[in-house]
Amino acid sequence: LAQAGNCIMCGACYSECNAKEVNRDFVGPHALAKAQRLVVDSRDNTTENRLEKYNEGTKGVWGCTRCMMCNAVCPMGVAPMDQIGKIKQDILEGIETYDSRPIRHRKVLIDLVKEGGWIDERKFGLQVVGNSFRDIQGLASLGPLGLRMLVRGKFPLSFSPSAGTSQVRSLIESVKNLESEGSDQS
Known part of the structure; x- marks a missing residue:
């Protein structure tokens, strides 16, 4: 939680995001890094709904091209791509059917x-x-x-x-x- 909480919303990851360049619908690395905090928050009772949203096509986590540019430019060590990967793992753990x-x-x-x-x-x-x-x-x-x-x-x-x-x-x-x-x- 603390790692994603260090985000100062400087936009460095967003400006360097290759996925955002080719996919205008992709929400961007900073939004998903922040979103990961809510996924792991035990007080949140809408985690499943959130994961469904993050799993939608290429708007959410599947839009990430894993280029690592966001991790490289983040001045606060938030590692947005790593946070996106954690959300992907949570999505995959909760899905038994191969619907997408x-x-x-x-x-x-x-x-x-x-x-x-x-x-x-x-x-x-x-x-x-x-x-x-x-x-x-x-x-x-x-x-x-x-x-x-x-x-x-x-x-x-x-x-x-x-x-x-x-x-x-x-x-x-x-x-x-x-x-x-x-x-x-x-």
Whole structure:
């Protein structure tokens, strides 16, 4: 709480934000860094509503490009990108369904790497963009790209799991265990 509370609203992070340059809807790093304080405030009874707002498209936390410029220029050490990352973690912890593309992207990536040691690109596109065959428009958007890849011999027709799949899986499990231990202590 204290770190985000150090913000003096100087606007340095906002002026250097690459995401804000290309996405006028993005609220900006300083707003989200301040918002993180409310998310962790135990007295706040609207945390779930706040997280839903921060999860909306590219207006909220998913609009951040993770360029680290806000962290680099902040004179008070608030580290806005780190605060945005904390909000993302809170959002991901509270969501079991993969209802938005950014959530699906993140969760499917981890699931596929855990399953095969690296990403099976054939499944990745279908699960993220096509929402596992539930998003017809998303599936249709994959058609032209898939066809171009096939014609150029770039489409992976088969998938072979990595030789180090078990090691990758144990690393992912270790990180998840550390994260859950950390959230138990807070």
